[in-house]
Amino acid sequence: MVTRRIKTLAHEAGFHAVGVVRAGLPLEAERRFLAWRAKGYAGEMKFLKNYESRRDQFLKETEWAKSILVLGANYFQKSLAENPPTPASGKVARYAWGADYHKAIRARHEKLIERLKQEINPEARFVSSIDTRPLFERETAQRAGLGFIGKQNQLLSLEFGPWLFLSELITDLELEENAAHVGSCGTCRVCIDACPTGAIQVPFEMDATKCIAYHTIENPGEIPAGIQSKMENWFYGCDACLTACPYTAKQKETDWPEFQRVEGEDPEWIDVNEIISLESQGAFERKFKERAIARINKKQAVRNAQVVVNNASNFQSR
Ligand code: B12
Structure with missing residues (x-):
């Protein structure tokens, strides 16, 4: 009952896809990540190079956590002009057309947390996570049932395709977990x-x-x-x-x-x-x-x- 109400409140806060996964380190995802980084694929991304210390700090700060509420926000907009208006026009990826999504989503998280505290439990703890925490967001979203991981590495939602921003509320509430999504790209490449x-x-x-x-x-x-x-x-x-x-x-x-x-x-x-x-x-x-x-x-x-x-x-x- 509580989980269902929380999901309704998350939808009312504007999130398009909502799921729940148990808190804790996903060992298989971490193993894949470390193997990926060992091949040099992370380039100069410092926040991936120092993953281990960020992870330890994060796990310490959230050792009380029981569940993760995973939230997807659809950011798709149609293109107005698919061809460059002038030869000196540089193209911007869709995720950066609107306001900075970190700020936009954090503001929505804050309102949602306020409502959850009012309605569910004033003592409940919530930590907001968008992008920058040492959390494998695509893998977490897949386990929470939001979609499956496509060959291009994006979380693919059956309803919203690859155009969902992912974010999470980490909480000490014991919530009902979703089943992981088991879709696949099949032979498409x-x-x-x-x-x-x-x-x-x-x-x-x-x-x-x-x-x-x-x-x-x-x-x-x-x-x-x-x-x-x-x-x-x-x-x-x-x-x-x-x-x-x-x-x-x-x-x-x-x-x-x-x-x-x-x-x-x-x-x-x-x-x-x-x-x-x-x-x-x-x-x-x-x-x-x-x-x-x-x-x-x-x-x-x-x-x-x-x-x-x-x-x-x-x-x-x-
Ligand atoms: C670093 C980073 C990048 C890097 C590296 C990308 C990469 N492929 O890892 C760069 C700068 C290149 C990048 C680019 C983009 N990014 Co980026 N990025 C991140 C960030 C901050 C960390 C990702 C990370 O740790 N990568 C290392 C890899 C190895 O870890 P992982 O992605 O978690 O992969 C796990 C799963 O894929 C799973 N897995 C791997 N293989 C398989 C196979 C199977 C069968 C299964 C089931 C699972 C599985 O295990 C892996 C274990 O780690 C995340 C936010 C976050 N905290 O997760 C955003 C994030 C992944 N990025 C995002 C976006 C939108 C983009 C871009 C589309 C932006 C753009 N338009 O330019 C591109 C897409 C590029 C692409 N095709 O991946 C979104 C993706 C949303 C979604 N629906 O999937 C995220 C989640 C940010 C967000 N909060 O919404 N990004």
Whole structure:
């Protein structure tokens, strides 16, 4: 009864997919992660390199935890212009079109926690988790029944495709666990073939050091020339393996105003010449302060913009 009511409250808070999993370290997922990282696939991502110390700290801080409420938020919006409006237009991945999802989801978590305390138990403990905690979110969501892990590494929901942001509320409430989702991609390999850089060579395993999202968002230094030439016009992130997925076909538009585009603006495209001529780090921060793009700095943004410019001139000279 309590679990059902909590799920209803989560849906009322706007979450599109909700499930429950028992708290605790998923040993099999950790084993897979460590094997993946040992191959060098994590590149320069410090938060993955120091996973063990973050994990120990996190487990200590949440040793009272009994259950994890896993929440999915649909962020899909249709493209207004699939082709670049000008040759100097750089493409932004869908996840970064609206407000920074960390902030948007945290605000919804806070309201939900308030209601849960009021209605379920004022003494209950909740810790909000979005993206940055040492928690294998896709694997956790799969165990909580939200969907299955696709060959492109995304959690695929039968209803929302690959376009769910994942987040969690870790709680000391003893909740009823969902059954894990057992779907699969079958023989489909569209996402593998759609990746411009061939980052997914083995299904379910991607080499982040070849992923355009890694290079445009996480790589602090130079992008290897062999990757640059395959980056097409991606300025920030990449959706190639998501858009190609057949589960995208029936996608519903998000109903979260936080993720919807501002009337008259098209956040999918960035004028890269404007980025290159930005005067300072401060000017960059002012331009992107409410968007996920603020994760990178001006130097990385100029580097990405330059790749778009170079690739546009290559396309023209063909
Ligand atoms: C680091 C990171 C990245 C890195 C590395 C990506 C990667 N494939 O791991 C980079 C920068 C490249 C990246 C890119 C993107 N990311 Co990212 N990323 C993360 C982050 C912070 C950590 C992921 C991690 O630990 N990776 C290491 C891998 C090995 O661990 P894992 O993903 O948990 O994998 C486990 C499962 O996949 C499972 N597993 C593996 N193989 C198999 C096989 C089978 C059969 C089964 C059942 C299970 C299974 O075991 C693994 C054990 O660790 C998570 C948030 C989080 N805390 O989880 C977001 C997250 C995964 N990213 C997300 C998004 C949206 C993206 C992008 C789409 C953004 C974009 N458009 O540019 C791309 C997609 C790239 C892709 N195809 O994966 C979302 C995914 C949502 C969803 N529906 O799946 C997350 C969950 C953030 C969020 N809170 O919503 N990301």
